Amino acid sequence: MPQLQALQLKMTEARQLDNAIDSARYAKEMIVFMKERDVNPLKNMIVPLAQAPLFITFFMTLRAMANTPVESMRNGLLFFVYEFDYNRFHFLAAHYITSATLYLTIEIDTASAHLSAQNM
Known part of the structure; x- marks a missing residue:
């Protein structure tokens, strides 16, 4: 390099x-x-482009949550769970999955960058 x-x-x-x-x-x-x-300089864009729909969804969801006056968001328990029910489970699961894929994407991208740097 x-x-x-x-x-x-x-x-x-x-x-x-x-x-x-x-x-x-x-x-x-x-x-x-x-x-x-x-x-190939475009190889580095594959992972972020694959993650773009998840990031956009996450951003739009957080913005909608901030604009919605939900009581459990103000004085909820851990992770904004005030009353745990089936609908909130899917809502929270989507955020946890998005966070996990973000973490994995960063780890994989960092690992691949180290491998490609060693091959140079």
């Missing part, structure tokens, strides 16, 4: 000096380097 950063730095300097030829040459070198090492 230091080679890629060095190429990026050289390309940035060439762009700042308005040197289109060197900038294009360094861009080509970066492409060749990334193909040789099987580096």
Whole structure:
């Protein structure tokens, strides 16, 4: 990865000096380097894009909860459970599943980043 950063730095300097030829040459070198090492910058976006629907749902649910005057949200027991019933179980289970998948996504992404850094 230091080679890629060095190429990026050289390309940035060439762009700042308005040197289109060197900038294009360094861009080509970066492409060749990334193909040789099987580096794809879009691979890092797969996991966040898969998680996007869950995050959006979580955000919209929290916003709706904040705008709804629910008594149990003000003076409920642990995890806002005032009276435990079947409907609230599904409501809370969705949040716990979303939190668990967020945690797993972060752990998997971090582990894969460490593995890909070791292979470079």
